[in-house]
Amino acid sequence: xxxxxxxxxxxxLHQKKYRQQHGAFLVEGAKSVQEVLQSDFxxxxxxATEAFYKENAPLIDRQRxxxxxxxxxxxxxxxxxxxxxxxxxxxRTKENRPLLAxxxxxxxxxxxxxxxxxxxxxxxxxxxxxxxxxxxxxxTADIYNPKVIxxxxxxxxxxxxxYGDVVEVLKQVQSDNVAAPPENQIAVYxxxxxGGDVHTLPFRKxxxxxxxxxxxxxxxxxxxxxxxxxxxxxYGGAESLNxxxxxxxxxxxxxRVTSPN
Amino acid sequence: xxxxxxxxxxxxLHQKKYRQQHGAFLVEGAKSVQEVLQSDFxxxxxxATEAFYKENAPLIDRQRxxxxxxxxxxxxxxxxxxxxxxxxxxxRTKENRPLLAxxxxxxxxxxxxxxxxxxxxxxxxxxxxxxxxxxxxxxTADIYNPKVIxxxxxxxxxxxxxYGDVVEVLKQVQSDNVAAPPENQIAVYxxxxxGGDVHTLPFRKxxxxxxxxxxxxxxxxxxxxxxxxxxxxxYGGAESLNxxxxxxxxxxxxxRVTSPN
Numbered sequence: 082x083x084x085x086x087x088x089x090x091x092x093x094l095h096q097k098k099y100r101q102q103h104g105a106f107l108v109e110g111a112k113s114v115q116e117v118l119q120s121d122f123x124x125x126x127x128x129a130t131e132a133f134y135k136e137n138a139p140l141i142d143r144q145r146x147x148x149x150x151x152x153x154x155x156x157x158x159x160x161x162x163x164x165x166x167x168x169x170x171x172x173r174t175k176e177n178r179p180l181l182a183x184x185x186x187x188x189x190x191x192x193x194x195x196x197x198x199x200x201x202x203x204x205x206x207x208x209x210x211x212x213x214x215x216x217x218x219x220x221t222a223d224i225y226n227p228k229v230i231x232x233x234x235x236x237x238x239x240x241x242x243x244y245g246d247v248v249e250v251l252k253q254v255q256s257d258n259v260a261a262p263p264e265n266q267i268a269v270y271x272x273x274x275x276g277g278d279v280h281t282l283p284f285r286k287x288x289x290x291x292x293x294x295x296x297x298x299x300x301x302x303x304x305x306x307x308x309x310x311x312x313x314x315x316y317g318g319a320e321s322l323n324x325x326x327x328x329x330x331x332x333x334x335x336x337r338v339t340s341p342n
Numbered sequence: 343x344x345x346x347x348x349x350x351x352x353x354x355l356h357q358k359k360y361r362q363q364h365g366a367f368l369v370e371g372a373k374s375v376q377e378v379l380q381s382d383f384x385x386x387x388x389x390a391t392e393a394f395y396k397e398n399a400p401l402i403d404r405q406r407x408x409x410x411x412x413x414x415x416x417x418x419x420x421x422x423x424x425x426x427x428x429x430x431x432x433x434r435t436k437e438n439r440p441l442l443a444x445x446x447x448x449x450x451x452x453x454x455x456x457x458x459x460x461x462x463x464x465x466x467x468x469x470x471x472x473x474x475x476x477x478x479x480x481x482t483a484d485i486y487n488p489k490v491i492x493x494x495x496x497x498x499x500x501x502x503x504x505y506g507d508v509v510e511v512l513k514q515v516q517s518d519n520v521a522a523p524p525e526n527q528i529a530v531y532x533x534x535x536x537g538g539d540v541h542t543l544p545f546r547k548x549x550x551x552x553x554x555x556x557x558x559x560x561x562x563x564x565x566x567x568x569x570x571x572x573x574x575x576x577y578g579g580a581e582s583l584n585x586x587x588x589x590x591x592x593x594x595x596x597x598r599v600t601s602p603n
Binding site: 202205206207208209210211212213234235236239280313314315316317318319320321322323325326329330333334336337 | 463466467468469470471472473474495496497500541574575576577578579580581582583584586587590591594595597598
């Protein structure tokens with residue numbers, strides 16, 4: 082059974098401030114908890130219904146993770162999901178380690194993506210397209226937000242991310258490119274409404290794809306490092322596409338050209 | 343000012359039963375109300391803040407639409423949005439007229455899309471890709487649901503839809519195809535996890551794209567009329583893509599091949 086202190090601790094992790102203070106975050110629902118238990122994340126505590134525990138005991142016990150059995154009502158009180166009849170896990174956050182796109186790799190740069198649902202969707206898309214590194218501006222929503230984790234449908238266990246000064250990263254990419262032979266240069270693609278048509282552009286195998294804020298797009302100080310503006314051609318009347326949708330279509334176009342098959 | 347009866351009437355339109363009974367639905371927020379006033383939909387009533395009315399009077403008065411001035415609090419009480427500091431409109435639903443894909447046209451068939459957010463996103467995507475006809479199974483979410491209208495970001499004014507027996511439509515397409523010369527045959531593409539790679543498939547200019555339920559995909563009785571199963575290649579670990587995302591990527595691939603440029 083959950084103690085009052087455990088309940089209070091878990092509820093505190095709804096908020097970024099306490100996630101940072103405790104170095105922990107919440108993973109909720111059957112599928113996501115199963116995925117995190119099979120990942121390299123370290124799980125502090127699993128709160129589970131008796132039924133979920135019985136079905137998943139080998140997975141939970143393998144890591145000697147402490148378990149509390151709880152009712153559905155307690156699970157829902159502790160967590161953020163409207164309905165959760167399975168489990169939640171308290172998981173250690175990872176160290177914020179710098180990430181860079183390697184040669185023959187595409188990485189994402191997110192410049193002020195504010196909506197947690199969009200960010201979670203982008204993690205799932207990055208995972209589908211085999212884009213394992215996501216660099217986030219400090220103003221991007223917190224990936225450890227329970228809404229992001231939940232919308233990512235387990236993909237948060239298979240992609241890596243870093244929060245920091247993306248302008249500094251891009252400055253470094255630019256100066257490295259000056260010194261590098263053409264075949265080792267790293268492209269910086271950025272999503273704009275007035276760029277090159279992604280249906281006809283050639284794409285390099287090595288590069289960053291920069292996606293900007295839902296309302297304002299990519300900031301000017303980031304845009305100046307973009308080496309190729311890219312645009313999804315429009316055939317109808319809608320003014321724009323949602324940033325998650327645009328990320329998927331752009332990665333699909335990049336992957337079609339750069340993948341080995 | 344809104345009367346009690348007006349408030350009650352508007353609130354009743356949150357529910358499908360009353361939308362059908364009254365033949366009316368809600369459009370909320372500045373942008374969507376402006377779009378609907380410029381469309382061929384017939385608006386019964388606009389409820390607006392004084393500021394919104396002042397800015398948009400020519401648009402509202404042009405159609406002699408009755409207007410009630412209301413406070414933000416009243417707007418939010420009447421409508422479904424958490425915040426709405428502009429306006430809502432009560433709009434007449436359209437007749438449910440059958441739609442068919444013409445030659446050299448791609449139309450969507452939605453087979454049990456249940457989530458209103460997904461459906462609204464799909465309207466916006468269809469609008470972006472110039473796919474103006476959407477055929478919905480009777481079990482697909484109601485397009486007039488305020489969440490769908492809101493998620494479509496005004497695109498509901500530029501696409502047409504029909505609710506009915508999509509199996510019957512597909513049966514007819516199949517029998518018409520038997521009698522037609524090859525260049526006039528209509529393809530039926532369906533999104534599956536085990537279909538042809540959309541990066542290499544040729545696409546016909548005339549066809550339907552069938553998208554299935556969020557959990558169960560396309561029903562067997564619909565699947566049997568699919569002439570070409572299509573799949574978005576996966577490069578990473580995610581099990582699936584959201585149905586809205588998949589619709590966008592598929593239409594992007596179809597449009598790249600079938601568009602005149």
